[in-house]
Amino acid sequence: MFGMHVNFTLFDLVINLAFSLIATIGFALTINIPHRVISWSGICGMAGWMVYWFADRADLGRMLSNMLGAFTVGLLSVLLAHWQKCPALLFSVPGLVPLVPGAPAYMAVRSLLDGNLPQAQQEVQRVAIVTASIALGVLLSTMFQEAMVKHLRRIHAREKKE
Amino acid sequence: MNETQAEYTQRVVHICLKAGRLMLAGGSEMYRVEDTMRRIAVNAGIREVNVFASPTGIFVSLDNGVASTVTELESVKKRAINLELVDRVNELSREFADKRISLKLLEEKLGQVEKQVPTFPLWLQVLGAALLSGTLMVIFLGKYAWADMLASCLVGGCGYLVNYRFSQHTNVRFLSEMVSAMVMGMIAIGINHLYPPCNINNILVGALMTLVPGMALTTALRDLFQGDLVSGIVRMCEAALTAIALGGGVGIVIKFLGA
Numbered sequence: 484m485f486g487m488h489v490n491f492t493l494f495d496l497v498i499n500l501a502f503s504l505i506a507t508i509g510f511a512l513t514i515n516i517p518h519r520v521i522s523w524s525g526i527c528g529m530a531g532w533m534v535y536w537f538a539d540r541a542d543l544g545r546m547l548s549n550m551l552g553a554f555t556v557g558l559l560s561v562l563l564a565h566w567q568k569c570p571a572l573l574f575s576v577p578g579l580v581p582l583v584p585g586a587p588a589y590m591a592v593r594s595l596l597d598g599n600l601p602q603a604q605q606e607v608q609r610v611a612i613v614t615a616s617i618a619l620g621v622l623l624s625t626m627f628q629e630a631m632v633k634h635l636r637r638i639h640a641r642e643k644k645e
Numbered sequence: 646m647n648e649t650q651a652e653y654t655q656r657v658v659h660i661c662l663k664a665g666r667l668m669l670a671g672g673s674e675m676y677r678v679e680d681t682m683r684r685i686a687v688n689a690g691i692r693e694v695n696v697f698a699s700p701t702g703i704f705v706s707l708d709n710g711v712a713s714t715v716t717e718l719e720s721v722k723k724r725a726i727n728l729e730l731v732d733r734v735n736e737l738s739r740e741f742a743d744k745r746i747s748l749k750l751l752e753e754k755l756g757q758v759e760k761q762v763p764t765f766p767l768w769l770q771v772l773g774a775a776l777l778s779g780t781l782m783v784i785f786l787g788k789y790a791w792a793d794m795l796a797s798c799l800v801g802g803c804g805y806l807v808n809y810r811f812s813q814h815t816n817v818r819f820l821s822e823m824v825s826a827m828v829m830g831m832i833a834i835g836i837n838h839l840y841p842p843c844n845i846n847n848i849l850v851g852a853l854m855t856l857v858p859g860m861a862l863t864t865a866l867r868d869l870f871q872g873d874l875v876s877g878i879v880r881m882c883e884a885a886l887t888a889i890a891l892g893g894g895v896g897i898v899i900k901f902l903g904a
Contacts, residue, residue: 512773
C-alpha cells in the first residue's frame with residue numbers, strides 16, 4: 484500500500500473533483516435535500532469519490548477502494564451531521580451515489596442481452612462484490628463512530644472526577 | 646387545560662403517529678423514526694413508551710398509568726423520497742425536547758409540514774438529473790467523450806421527467822421505472838441513429854444512474870446495521886426490484902430495436 488505509484492494528470496484530477504461534486508449535488512436535487520446542506524452533501528460525495536479514485540488508481544483493487552470510499556462518506560456524514568445538527572442521512576445518501584456500481588450493473592444487462600452468459604455472470608459478481616464492500620465500509624464507519632463516542636464519554640467522565 | 650389524562654395520552658399518540666408517518670414517507674431510517682416518536686412521547690411526560698416502525702406501518706403504544714394502555718397503528722402507503730421532510734420533523738422534535746415549543750405548537754407545525762413541504766421546482770430536479778447523468782458517465786468510464794456526455798445529460802433529464810410524470814398516474818410500483826428506462830433506451834438509440842459516433846452503452850450507463858435505487862440501498866444498509874432486519878431486507882428487495890425493472894426496460898428496447 485505504501486510507496487504506491489499513482490499515475491494521473493492534473494486534468495484528470497480537476498475533472499474528477501468537479502464532476503463528482505456536480506453529480507452528487509444533482510442527485511441531492513432529485514431527492515429534495517434541505518437547501519442549507521446542499522453544498523456540504525456535494526462535498527461529502529466528492530470526498531468519497533476522490534478516496535475511491537485514488538485508491539483505484541493506486542491498484543488497491545476494487546473491493547478495498549470501494550470500502551475506503553464508503554468509509555470516508557460514512558465518517559464525514561456523521562461529522563457533518565453533528566456540526567450542522569441534522570440527520571446524517573442527508574449527507575450519506577447523496578454521498579454514496581457515485582460509488583453505486585451502475586456501470587457493471589448496466590454491463591451485466593448488456594451482456595445478458597447479447598447472450599454472453601459467462602460475461603454477465605462475471606459482471607453480476609462484480610456488482611455483488613462492490614455492494615458488499617460499500618456495506619462493509621458503512622459498517623466500519625459506524626463502528627468507528629461508536630468507538631469514538633465511547634472514548635469521548637470516558638474522557639468527559641474522567642475530567643468530571645478530577 | 647381541561648382534558649383528562651386519557652384524552653391527553655390519546656393526543657400524544659396522534660402526534661407521535663403523525664411525526665412517524667411523515668418521516669417514514671420521506672424515506673428516513675427506521676431507527677430515526679422510532680427514536681423521534683419515542684422522544685416526543687417521553688418529552689410529553691408519558692411514562693411507558695413502546696414504538697415499532699416498519700416500512701409500511703407504524704405502531705405506538707403509550708401507558709400513562711391511569712387508564713388502560715393506548716395503542717394505535719397507522720399504515721403508510723404513500724411514499725415519496727423527500728429528505729426535507731425528514732429534516733423538518735427531526736428539527737421540530739428537537740425543539741420540542743428543548744422545551745422551545747409546546748405540544749400544541751408541535752401539533753400545529755407538524756400539520757403545516759404535512760401540508761406544504763418546500764420542494765425544488767421540477768425544472769431544477771430535471772436539471773439535477775441531467776447533470777448527474779453526464780458527469781457520472783464521464784467519471785465512471787474515465788473516458789472524455791464529450792458528445793456522449795451531452796447526449797447522456799439529455800437522455801437522463803428526459804428519463805427523470807418521464808418517471809416523475811408517469812409515477813403520478815399509476816399505482817403499480819416499478820412500472821414507472823421500467824417505462825422511463827424504455828424511453829431512455831429509445832432516445833439513446835435515436836441519438837445514435839442521428840449521430841453515429843455516440844455510443845449507446847456510454848449514454849445509458851450515465852442516464853440510468855438517475856433512477857438507480859441509491860437511496861433504497863443506503864437506507865437498507867443503515868437499517869440492517871441498526872438491527873432493523875425486517876425493514877433492511879424489505880428495502881434491499883425494493884432496490885433489487887427497481888434495478889431489475891430498469892434492466893428489463895432497457896433490455897426490451899435494445900432487443901426490439903436491435904442496437
